[in-house]
Amino acid sequence: MxxxxxxxxxxxxxxxxxxxxxxxxxxxxxxxxxxxxxxxxxxxxxxxxxxxxxxxxxxxxxxxxxxxxxxxxxxxxxxxxxxxxxxxxxxxxxxxxxxxxxxxxxxxxxxxxxxxxxxxxxCEEIWCQGYSEPNSGSDLASLQTRAVKAGDHYVINGQKVWTSLAHVADWMMLLARTDPSAPRHKGLTYFLLDMHAPGVTVKPLKQITGDAEFNEVFFDNVRVHERQVLG
Ligand SMILES: Cc1cc2nc3c(=O)[nH]c(=O)nc-3n(C[C@H](O)[C@H](O)[C@H](O)COP(=O)(O)OP(=O)(O)OC[C@H]3O[C@@H](n4cnc5c(N)ncnc54)[C@H](O)[C@@H]3O)c2cc1C
Known part of the structure; x- marks a missing residue:
């Protein structure tokens, strides 16, 4: 070669x-x-x-x-x-x-x-990755953040953790459970979530160095339009 x-x-x-x-x-x-x-x-x-x-x-x-x-x-x-x-x-x-x-x-x-x-x-819009949860790390299929369909929107409730850059992010790749009756590695949906939407709360996790690069992110009845589902 x-x-x-x-x-x-x-x-x-x-x-x-x-x-x-x-x-x-x-x-x-x-x-x-x-x-x-x-x-x-x-x-x-x-x-x-x-x-x-x-x-x-x-x-x-x-x-x-x-x-x-x-x-x-x-x-x-x-x-x-x-x-x-x-x-x-x-x-x-x-x-x-x-x-x-x-x-x-x-x-x-x-x-x-x-x-x-x-x-x-x-770099006009910064993204973060909303996969890990307090009870869902390597075993990502166990994630519990819920997205419930309501008309042409989904309503999101739950929590992510270790979310790098969430404190400066405009958008999140959000994995949420849309079908709890499906096998747990299915029934998940990938949303393009606006981090400035009402109901999204970001709490930085302060490290021993004093820096805060990772965050907890909470979703409290966050409404996301169905066109924000990937694909
Ligand atoms: C620097 C950093 C940045 C991060 N940023 C993000 C981010 O932006 N967004 C995000 O979603 N997540 C992020 N994470 C989270 C990261 O993806 C999780 O830490 C990872 O998924 C592991 O989950 P956990 O920490 O809960 O560990 P656990 O899943 O609880 O694993 C703990 C230990 O058990 C082992 N283990 C787990 N399952 C098995 C098994 N079946 N068999 C054998 N061993 C096993 C693992 O290898 C590990 O050693 C970040 C993590 C770090 C360290």
Whole structure:
């Protein structure tokens, strides 16, 4: 197997390298990740992700019509190699870019694909992952957060825990039980939940370091339109 880069891939590497040299924020390289206060780091890496989006260096493999670059995993790998070499900051919307966006592109309706992925990449909208519950970790099929159909809406009640970034998130990938009579690994529905909806309460969990990166999230009769079901 030939692992040599094609001329186009080599040109991509050079373009990435030059762009990073010009754009990695100097306050990040001089301070280093561990010395940036948590809140300041959020703002810095939020702006950084926006810059990556403007430069076309995020969502490399996502389709162009949904905000991506329509390239291959080779270009994605080149980008990550160059970012590591230049000690570039991480992105803020890690769960949106790593999980929500690819899931919406794979399974969402056309309306959902047009609405969400580009804002995930640009970091205009931050996503969190609402899977784990106080009594449901590795055994995710045991989750108890309930979504009950009421006309064209669902009404959500329950609780999530360890929800990274919920305190700054605009949207949540929410797994809730819609059919309690089905086998427990079925009867679950994936919602695109507005974190600013009435009835959503986020309580940060303070760590021994004083930081609060994870949260409890409570749902008290949260109404979600059926078009917010994935797919
Ligand atoms: C840094 C961090 C960030 C997180 N962020 C999020 C988030 O954003 N959203 C979210 O939904 N969750 C998040 N989580 C939660 C994480 O997904 C859960 O911790 C994970 O699902 C495990 O659940 P648990 O902690 O309840 O452990 P448990 O499921 O209770 O497991 C405890 C131990 O038992 C073992 N075990 C469990 N079942 C079995 C089995 N059948 N056989 C043998 N061994 C078993 C496990 O390996 C583990 O060692 C985060 C966790 C961490 C550490």
């Amino acid at each position: 030939d692992f040599a880069l094609t001329p186009d891939q080599q040109a991509f590497r050079e373009r990435v390298r030059a762009w990073l040299e010009a754009n990695v924020p100097p306050e990040w390289t001089s301070l280093g990740s561990t010395e940036v206060p948590r809140a300041a780091a959020y703002e810095l890496i939020r702006r950084w992700q926006g810059k990556l989006f403007e430069g076309g260096f995020i969502g490399v493999t996502w389709p162009r019509e949904y905000g991506g670059q329509g390239l291959t995993f080779v270009e994605e790998m080149i980008l990550h190699e160059e970012m590591a070499l230049q000690k570039a900051p991480p992105i803020l919307n890690i769960l949106g870019v790593g999980m929500a966006g690819p899931t919406i592109i794979a399974y969402g309706t056309e309306e959902q694909k047009k609405r969400y992925p580009a804002k995930i990449l640009s």
